[in-house]
Amino acid sequence: MSATILDGKATRNTIFAELRQRVDALRARGVTPGLATVLVGDDPGSHAYVRGKHRDCAKVGIESIRVDLPATASQGEVEAAVDELNADPACTGYLVQLPLPGRLDAGTVLERIDPAKDADGLQPVNLGRLVLGEPGPLPCTPRGIVELLRRYDVPLAGANVAVVGRGVTVGRPLGLLLTRRSENATVTLCHTGTRDLDAELRRADVVVAAAGVPGLVRPDSIKPGAAVLDVGITRTAEGLVGDVAPETRETAGYLAPMPGGVGPMTRAMLLLNVVEAAERAADRA
Ligand SMILES: Nc1nc(=O)c2c([nH]1)NC[C@@H]1CN(c3ccc(C(=O)N[C@@H](CCC(=O)O)C(=O)O)cc3)C=[N+]21
Numbered sequence: 001m002s003a004t005i006l007d008g009k010a011t012r013n014t015i016f017a018e019l020r021q022r023v024d025a026l027r028a029r030g031v032t033p034g035l036a037t038v039l040v041g042d043d044p045g046s047h048a049y050v051r052g053k054h055r056d057c058a059k060v061g062i063e064s065i066r067v068d069l070p071a072t073a074s075q076g077e078v079e080a081a082v083d084e085l086n087a088d089p090a091c092t093g094y095l096v097q098l099p100l101p102g103r104l105d106a107g108t109v110l111e112r113i114d115p116a117k118d119a120d121g122l123q124p125v126n127l128g129r130l131v132l133g134e135p136g137p138l139p140c141t142p143r144g145i146v147e148l149l150r151r152y153d154v155p156l157a158g159a160n161v162a163v164v165g166r167g168v169t170v171g172r173p174l175g176l177l178l179t180r181r182s183e184n185a186t187v188t189l190c191h192t193g194t195r196d197l198d199a200e201l202r203r204a205d206v207v208v209a210a211a212g213v214p215g216l217v218r219p220d221s222i223k224p225g226a227a228v229l230d231v232g233i234t235r236t237a238e239g240l241v242g243d244v245a246p247e248t249r250e251t252a253g254y255l256a257p258m259p260g261g262v263g264p265m266t267r268a269m270l271l272l273n274v275v276e277a278a279e280r281a282a283d284r285a
């Protein structure tokens with residue numbers, strides 16, 4: 001038996017079509033959503049991601065603004081770019097591409113983002129809202145994971161979910177999303193200190209691998225029929241590889257592969273956050 005593929009590209013295309021209609025409706029109300037990106041330095045991977053985000057905006061009718069700063073930019077220059085976007089009415093949502101060059105303090109930059117314009121859901125006020133269960137933008141990768149599982153009717157209520165990785169962009173907020181009453185999953189958040197990772201994975205109905213360790217999840221690591229979502233990305237000489245060994249496809253019931261699974265959903269959720277923020281602003285006006 002081979003796993004049902006959780007096709008993030010096809011699902012992303014469906015979501016883009018839905019978003020295009022919502023953007024048209026906003027424009028009819030006189031509101032034009034606009035996403036800005038702030039990119040510091042010349043990492044080729046980060047440049048490719050940012051280009052992709054602008055292409056996505058064009059597909060759904062969202063205006064986009066690019067702010068590119070040199071690798072030598074100071075903390076003050078990055079913060080000035082944030083202040084400008086906070087004040088710019090053409091920018092209804094934006095993100096600061098991570099990681100920032102190591103000498104810059106990313107936490108201070110993220111804190112400075114107007115929470116109402118936070119397209120990533122990573123501003124501390126919005127992370128606090130997530131903990132409190134209040135409405136706000138949600139972190140894109142966790143939201144994309146939940147949305148992908150929902151659209152394929154993978155059951156979450158009462159399910160055991162093992163999440164590997166406790167990072168602020170994936171593992172930690174994912175634990176919060178999955179334990180909401182609307183999802184009702186039981187989450188085990190695994191990390192480098194977990195004593196017996198395979199024991200945790202074998203108990204799980206759903207495994208989310210976001211550790212950045214190639215081959216971390218193997219066919220004998222999981223319960224047969226489990227849903228496995230590969231969120232790892234490691235750059236190797238052979239290209240990008242995920243955390244899930246390819247043979248796992250034969251044992252899993254569902255597989256979100258890397259590439260083509262969660263990555264495209266992350267990008268779709270970024271635009272969904274922008275559209276929702278513009279709708280909230282239009283409702284307030
Ligand atoms: N402020 C900020 N927000 C982010 O959301 C953010 C970020 N910084 N920095 C980097 C990470 C990484 N990330 C990905 C998004 C899409 C794919 C994606 O679409 N991946 C393709 C394959 C990889 C590719 O084609 O390059 C796929 O899985 O099919 C991957 C990774 C967003 N991030």
Ligand SMILES: [Mg+2]
Binds near residue numbers: 266
């Ligand atoms: Mg991310």
